[in-house]
Amino acid sequence: MSDLENVSLKLEALGYRVTPSRRAVIAAVLQQSDHFSVDDVLHRCRGAGRATVFRTIRLLTDLGVVCRLLLADGSLHYRVSQRGHHHHLVCTACGTVRDLDQCAISDLMRELSDAYGYEIEGHWLELYGRCSACRSAVAAEAR
Amino acid sequence: MSDLENVSLKLEALGYRVTPSRRAVIAAVLQQSDHFSVDDVLHRCRGAGRATVFRTIRLLTDLGVVCRLLLADGSLHYRVSQRGHHHHLVCTACGTVRDLDQCAISDLMRELSDAYGYEIEGHWLELYGRCSACRSAVAAEAR
DNA sequence: TGTCTCGTTGAGACCAAGTATCATGTCTGA
DNA sequence: TCAGACATGATACTTGGTCTCAACGAGACA
Ligand SMILES: [Zn+2]
Ligand SMILES: [Zn+2]
Ligand SMILES: [Zn+2]
Ligand SMILES: [Zn+2]
Numbered sequence: 001m002s003d004l005e006n007v008s009l010k011l012e013a014l015g016y017r018v019t020p021s022r023r024a025v026i027a028a029v030l031q032q033s034d035h036f037s038v039d040d041v042l043h044r045c046r047g048a049g050r051a052t053v054f055r056t057i058r059l060l061t062d063l064g065v066v067c068r069l070l071l072a073d074g075s076l077h078y079r080v081s082q083r084g085h086h087h088h089l090v091c092t093a094c095g096t097v098r099d100l101d102q103c104a105i106s107d108l109m110r111e112l113s114d115a116y117g118y119e120i121e122g123h124w125l126e127l128y129g130r131c132s133a134c135r136s137a138v139a140a141e142a143r
Numbered sequence: 144m145s146d147l148e149n150v151s152l153k154l155e156a157l158g159y160r161v162t163p164s165r166r167a168v169i170a171a172v173l174q175q176s177d178h179f180s181v182d183d184v185l186h187r188c189r190g191a192g193r194a195t196v197f198r199t200i201r202l203l204t205d206l207g208v209v210c211r212l213l214l215a216d217g218s219l220h221y222r223v224s225q226r227g228h229h230h231h232l233v234c235t236a237c238g239t240v241r242d243l244d245q246c247a248i249s250d251l252m253r254e255l256s257d258a259y260g261y262e263i264e265g266h267w268l269e270l271y272g273r274c275s276a277c278r279s280a281v282a283a284e285a286r
Numbered sequence: 287t288g289t290c291t292c293g294t295t296g297a298g299a300c301c302a303a304g305t306a307t308c309a310t311g312t313c314t315g316a
Numbered sequence: 317t318c319a320g321a322c323a324t325g326a327t328a329c330t331t332g333g334t335c336t337c338a339a340c341g342a343g344a345c346a
Pocket of ligand 4: 228229245246266
């Protein structure tokens with residue numbers, strides 16, 4: 001579910017047209033190595049208009065091709081996503097993201113559900129830290 | 144740490160002046176029953192300018208008098224806060240917020256720390272659902 | 287072939303949230 | 317009492333995103 005053809009097929013299967021503008025946006029998204037902002041795509045996408053870029057990225061989000069990523073500074077980024085629901089561990093120094101295997105708080109949610117009678121419908125979880133590479137780089141520098 | 148006098152004292156103790164504008168903002172914040180947006184305060188605060196309201200709310204956040212609350216629709220609200228670090232369970236129907244007693248994912252963070260070598264510095268967690276009152280209201284209506 | 291229809295596009299207006307600027311006002315401590 | 321730091325608020329600006337709307341284009345159909 002990660003290259004241009006696959007995404008195009010998926011769109012078509014759902015009745016969306018695969019137009020040149022959409023292809024351009026999708027291609028730009030797929031060639032991002034790590035997470036990216038809408039603006040990043042906008043710059044790599046001469047030819048597709050602002051609105052179309054926003055619309056297409058929303059479409060890709062709804063389709064599960066990319067996932068949202070809330071950075072520590074509050075800005076919203078995106079990231080090509082293979083799996084379904086998951087969360088992220090973001091390095092605040094180098095920006096690298098590690099996907100967590102599965103939702104790690106389903107137990108917690110069940111507990112809360114039981115304790116307070118809430119029916120939990122959704123949640124937002126992001127974790128920020130420094131990866132081991134960045135930590136050892138700092139340690140080396142301090143020496 | 145929740146009424147006007149206490150907050151004023153706290154500000155003074157840290158070297159901030161307690162000006163009429165700040166008093167007005169703080170009073171408006173404290174009389175909010177549940178969570179509120181900056182705009183809510185702005186409307187209840189004729190006399191304090193826009194910038195000052197933003198500045199004062201940031202000050203209160205830094206002081207721990209209020210905490211941030213990310214709603215399901217992505218908008219940022221605030222809420223008077225007694226305790227320190229905690230998370231929220233927000234009803235998507237009536238908007239009521241329940242504070243969770245403590246950070247429920249400290250175990251998870253320790254695990255991740257160990258597994259991946261990240262030094263975790265921060266995180267963001269919000270839970271959305273329907274409270275029991277709203278659930279039974281819907282159930283009654285469906286009958 | 288022409289023509290209808292409907293999804294799509296993109297320029298630009300608009301909007302919301304928040305920050306920067308800066309002239310002015312107010313404390314406060316020497 | 318004076319200098320300097322702190323605080324204010326009008327307003328301009330920025331950022332991130334949506335809305336509008338005229339125009340386009342790819343079928344479907346006759
Ligand atoms: Zn790193
Ligand atoms: Zn999850
Ligand atoms: Zn409710
Ligand atoms: Zn926590």
